[in-house]
Amino acid sequence: MERDRPHPAGSTLRKALGPGLLMAAAAVGVSHLVQSTRAGAEYGLLLLPVVLLACLLKYPFLEFGPRYAAATSENLLVGYRRLGRWALWLFGLVTVGTMFIVLAVVTLVTAGLAGLLLGIDASPLQISVGVLALCIALLALGNYRGLDLAMKLLVCLLTVSTLLALLLALGKTPDWSGLSGLDRLPDLGTAAGIAFLLALVGWMPIPVEAAAWSSLWTRERAAQTGHAPSLAEALLDFRLGYLGTVVLAVAFVMLGALLMHASGLQFADSAVGFSGQLVELYASGLGDWSRPLITIAALSTMFSTTLAVADAYPRVLAAIVDAGRGGDSRTASAAGGRLGYLCSLGLVSAGALLVLMFAGEGFTRLIDFATTLSFVAAPLIAWITLRAVTASHVPPEARPGPALLTLAWLGLGSGALFSLAWIGWRLAT
Template sequence: MADTGTGADTTAFPATPAPRKASWRHIGPGMVVAATGVGAGDLVATLIAGANFGYTLLWAAVLGCLVKISLAEAAGRWHLATGRTLFDGWASLGRWTAWFFGVYAVVWGFVYGAAAMSSSALPLQALFPDVMDLEWWAVACGLVGLVFVWFNRYAVFEKVMTALVGVMFVVTVYLGIRVTPNLGEALAGLLPVLPDEKDSVLNTLGLIGGVGGTITLAAYGYWVNAKGWTDTGWMKVMRLDNRVAYATTGVFVVAMLFVGAELLHSANVAISSGDKGLIQLGDILAAEYGTATAKFFLVGFFATSFTSLIGVWHGVSLMFADFTARQRGGAVSARGEEVAEGRHERSWAFRGYLLWLTFPPIMLLFQGEPFRLIILYGVLGAAFLPFLALTLLWLLNSGRTPARWRSGVVSNSMLVIAGLLFLVLCVKQIWDQPWSDVF
């Protein structure tokens, strides 16, 4: 077994005996993936969909949750059924997967670090405008995230993420109820109807694909192992955990679509895409319902953004640590147990990637984002989900997975739908890039 740790005690997070039946008291990794996957950008996209189309695309937001359930379940099932991590599975498909993930992790992490810090800083600056500038709020958020993940193991990390999910849930449900949704129109919005507007198909696909997570879906299997779930005895618990996660995600996005439909669509109010759209929503809420509601919303905005930050700081660093261990020739038979024992969290690769997510991106906060790097970031980000969906389809229908745990008709159908959906969105993203300005 590869020595990826620092010599510290490796029994802090041993694999635990599986329960006889699934129970709510066991859930945890699902809350982590829900909190990490739903960022400010997801809420804005759903808000804008509600503002532009009312309740028409409610069905698309729900379908997006179902698609992501299938991807996260497949990632968790691979970890539990094989005892190997997802990167071990990718490596078995060929060296090209290592090249793709290595380039992706470096470029994506550099740009995402700055985006996550800025997103977490926006609501703090709105709440405390006279304390310091946005850039310094962003730096503070990045450093707090770094220190928190560096010095805490998964158990503490999960508890904090679950608490922040509670804040997100209360705020979004309160807003969804506060705007007094038209339940008749909302129920009609569950029928799969496309808006009668140009590019409605691509807009709808974008909403489906944008609900709840990108690389964090792949990280779900690592969090499952970190929880101490390392064998098939935990399969029912994992599936319950995953469904609860995306039911929670569904509540978030449906509530924000209600807000968009009732508060913005009816008044024909437009907001900006991206995180600044939520700051504009805060101003609209202040004018409509008072300052207290606006501040309450900004607290939820911060919880949404900061959970995405620390979730990526932890989950993608786990994946990168596993990636480097595999490149160094570490044993793969007990990799899931290594994650459960906390070895990866103490490794130089885990902490090195934490530093990569935090310090180099600070330069982008003060100097602006390099154009060509942003183009590459967009292309790699668009390519990751079709890569994930199609490789999971491959892995879970091959001899690499025990026959009992291979994908059935429903799982395969959802993985195919996910793969095709994200492939279309990937092509659109690549097509929309301003290539003439690059060369």
């Protein structure tokens, strides 16, 4: 699939590991905890192949981020600028149009889940302020090193607790005959079914613009450790993280199917309400002793996503400004880059809080706007990412091979079709 050097061993490889886990942490949020589990809860195992196919078709574009960074010692934003400033500003438009809303959404879901599961006597907005303040403190004081350590702990906690819950659920489910979900197939043709399917595919495991996040984290890890990763190291790190996102997506679909599909409940529309039902059904199916385990899995899922997103958008915003000024992949660890990152962190966090404080009944419309913008732009972002990683300044041996390019074009075509379908559905409704 690619032509790169053999994997080195020892301390240099350990120094390269980390950005893949950050990408995994950013991915396993609402798309996994809510959408994957809901897919299993409402449709059994029917949509499991759809989840796997979505992960496969997005793989090339998300992998191109660390591939480009390792091959060129630049972040992907610089690669976009090399295509023409129009490509950089296109990515910047999508980022600015979605960053405040996306951070507000994941913060609110995390806060709502914390309040519900931990019994915190405060409003969702007050808890959201606390969650975001904790993220800011970790990022501002710990820099990349603090983020890297926190994510490794959270992802390990999330993975162990989720897989343990799945093993327990498998032991409680001797009869698989009712889990195929084939009886729910006609429901996918309804407006609600189409909307859910499009959202599941569009956000699974994470939008394609996260390729730029991975490239920035790869460069930051290199600056932090003093070790520039080889192509083999960067790709191994990414693949470990990506495999983790796929395994967890499958685990949440199966948990939903095993413990919720036959419950007969009308599932809540909101992410927080559904998550609360999820914990209650898990506890009733596995035993009340399992409630802390499921609570840890749910909270670590959402907090790790919030922390990763709270870091990614400021990092991207600072890199866009730097690339627009002709910068050459300055990291947030550098003196000037650190100042730009902190300013961007304050701006993005303040914007997210303003959305939470003043959006009110318009919050749903803001989410619809961000979702639509992301869907419409996804094929364009995928296309410029493909062009960047195959550009003439990228060493030939580091460019994707024929098999990966074929998969990328298949993903680009399917992404365009899903975006058009999403636009058509939104216009029809």
